[in-house]
Amino acid sequence: MATRGGRSRSGRKADQEFVSEAEEILERMREDYADLDDQRAAGGEVEPDLINRLFRSAHSLKALAGMFGLESIQDLAHHLEDILDGLRLGRVSLDSPLIGLIDEAIHTFANLLESVGDEEALAAFNEPVEDLANRIEASAKEASAGGELQSLEIDDALLRALTEYEEHRLRENIQRGRHIMLVVSTFEIMSFDEGLSELSDSIREFGEVISTLPAPGETPESQIRFSLLVASDLNVAELTEAFDFPDAEVESVREGGLAVEAIAEPSASEPAPQAPLASEQESLRSISETVRVDIHKLDELMILVGEFVIQRASIGEIAARLLAQPQNAKIGAELSKIHKSFDRKLKGIQSAVLEVRMVPMRQVFDKVSRVVRSLRRDLQKDVRLEVSGADTELDKLIVEELVDPLMHIVRNSIDHGIESVEERLAAGKAAQGCTKISAFQRGNHVVISVSDDGKGIDRAALLARAESLGLVSADTELSDRETLNLIFVPGLSTQVGVSETSGRGVGMDVVRENVAALGGAVEVESIPDRGTTISMTLPITLAIIQSLIVSVGEHRFAIPINAVHETLLIDTSEIQRSEGRKILNLRGDALLLRSLAEEFELGVSESSEKQFAVIVGLGEQRIGLLVDSLEGQQDTVIKPIQGPVKNMRGFSGATELGDQDAVLVVDIASLLEDALSRKESA
Amino acid sequence: MKRILIVEDSPTMRALLNSALEDLEVPVKITEASSGFEALRCLPRESFDLIVTDINMPDINGLELVSFAKSNDAYRSIPLVIVSTEGTERDRERGLELGADAYLAKPFEPETLREVVADLLSRGVQSE
């Protein structure tokens, strides 16, 4: 196929890359179109951003298709872009029949995407695509740009820097009779964005920020001045009063008033949308009971709640201290009462915020299904996809991070797990292969697994590859589990073909890394000729987690409670040794023990006779961590550690306990990995 | 070593621009900014030999960035190429009026971009 990007790629790989990116864009378009339709149906003003986003999506699709040489998609996207451009610039009215064509185009794209890689199938679309394109062209009556805004008292530099879209927004606002103002403020160049977004945000509560023009400040090397062109129902005095920004100057550019037509929209072919009457607007307010919220706002809320949680702990400490002093016991008791009530309410807020963040796995599973459909065709495999547990809920952030690993595993399963029809029939299996995705909750975790009835992982090939790379010596005896775990070794999986990613250039090692970053673990099971199951165990939420605070010498660490199975106080004499490893007899099973002091090379000796063993595990694996003492459970907000040392193996971040005290959070997944791999080499 | 600042909010386009420019005959150091604000922050940090910017971006648009750079003594002489996604005739005129040195409407061949950029780089600092 033709590649225009100047870089040659293998056809299939490029197609898949294209499809997966294009699908993401299309998904966004579907959502935005649905919103557009809703807002139109409600009769109110359609959010300008929505149309702009749709326009940008169509544009990205066009550019992408162009780069990959897919002309029919490029062509259709180009036409769609035209409609949307007309809409966003006000040349096409929202009542136009063209709107229906947007929906049709989105559907057609979906069909086209399914056929990417199949020249014949694509060719079959030529006619309908051309037809749609013609209809769009026929309905779209372009008007030439024009319209004079020069009469406005706006600095020419600002006016000239407006894009056509922003110019349209300016006209639209003038037509709606809004006041047009300029808000000017100077910021330090080192830190302008915080101040500027604060300013813009507070203005947005009262109107629209049409444009933001930067200019050098008085001392150009350290200052930057921004002029914001603002449209609002409030006038200069009212706005200055309302938004409380002493350093910003507000000047009027155009007084608002009755809706005017003085500044004509460039287009005459479509009637300009009329501002609905106030009473009408009132009655049309959405009565829907759901609200769409930006996930980042929820993050902010979550961080705030997290900070409350930390402060609550300090209040609790102070109350306990007061209670312990006879002269303050009375105040202590009062404070303690308030603390308890605060605690209850905070728990309520916390769980409410957590709940809001939870989304069902369905979205991801739907996405996977679509990819499977196109894979099936590209790879010419007869595969059925079974999905269960789509209603299982997970934190939105985790769900997002999960898409890539899951997609990767499913691709592997279909590409390498499921055999060709001939092979299947020869092995006495049903002609059609089956890949199952399932999700279910297990305690504080969700388990997501992908299993297939394919040929299983070729252990001999895996071992041979590992030996040739010098990762294992020929005379090492590996257990079956250890052999299978080789697929997670960087550089191995992609080579053996066990998990070549059909186009993305990542291996199972990356999957494991991503899952570990979410505080989860990946496990693999595979039976020759029967199939492979890959399971990911993930915490339900990342936001606030309970941690067990332990101490070793003077060091304190936090262990996420969801990884802790139990804690035991053991006598050091109970610890047995085998080849230098410490083992504990745990109700008949041998449990591997690791001392945190040794693990982290803390240089503290384990002098005491009693130690605590914290039994931790993810999935099926367990180890016991030896620590000096347990300091109790705490709600913790895990923060990433910033700085040049990226590879802090063994820690997933840090959390603040009490006053400015950073405590490292132990990454159980990597500890397990280290401990169990050392077991092999010991 | 030529220092180029790419200002573009779409990661895909950014990567494509980056790879197109890496193939220039002169050695380049490319800095990527994913928004106009980021570009404003990058400008004082390094002395760039060329800026490539998109027009439609979420915070400040490319024209505003051009206007800023061309009204600031420290950056006025840096050649500026607009690569526009939307590419309306009007935006193109405005861009050049504001002082951009070149304007490319997408889609364009990477080679075209390289030619334009190589030309501007070889011309070096121009007096206004």
Added chain:
Amino acid sequence: MSAVRPSSDEVREWDDLARSASDRGDSAESFDEIHQLLCFEIAGAPYAVPVERVREIVRMRPVTPVPRTPEVVRGVISLRGEMIELIDLRRRLDLGSIEPSRRTRIIVVKTDDDEVVGLLVDAVREVLRVSDEAIQSATGSDTGAVSELCTFRDEFVSIIELDRLLALDA
């Protein structure tokens, strides 16, 4: 696109000279610009970093050591809930280590990838404004962390090359 403007060879040569002058430092804003440097003290000697890279300066606070990291990483500090690595500049410059004093400060700087990191210094002095002429390249830096020297009030101030200083992920 605008018409090709002719440029003579002399112009190009002059331009190259100008560029190579400003290429000497990462933070150089342009050829004849004034540089603002935050000057601080380590083992009695003055050092500096470009002001643009400095986010804030804070007093010493509790530091949590991080196991299995290079010695120059003193640990992690919590700054309004942000977790930030603290680099001991004394150790980084092979000047030993001392107990924090009343004058000890943490300079929080921004790294290339928009993260932040804390630098532990003996004391903070002032912000210097120096012109290009006052800056010369430093030869033979043992630790690779000092790239340039600038003269200020008859004293040599070592300018720290942050990106090289922070390249310690070995």
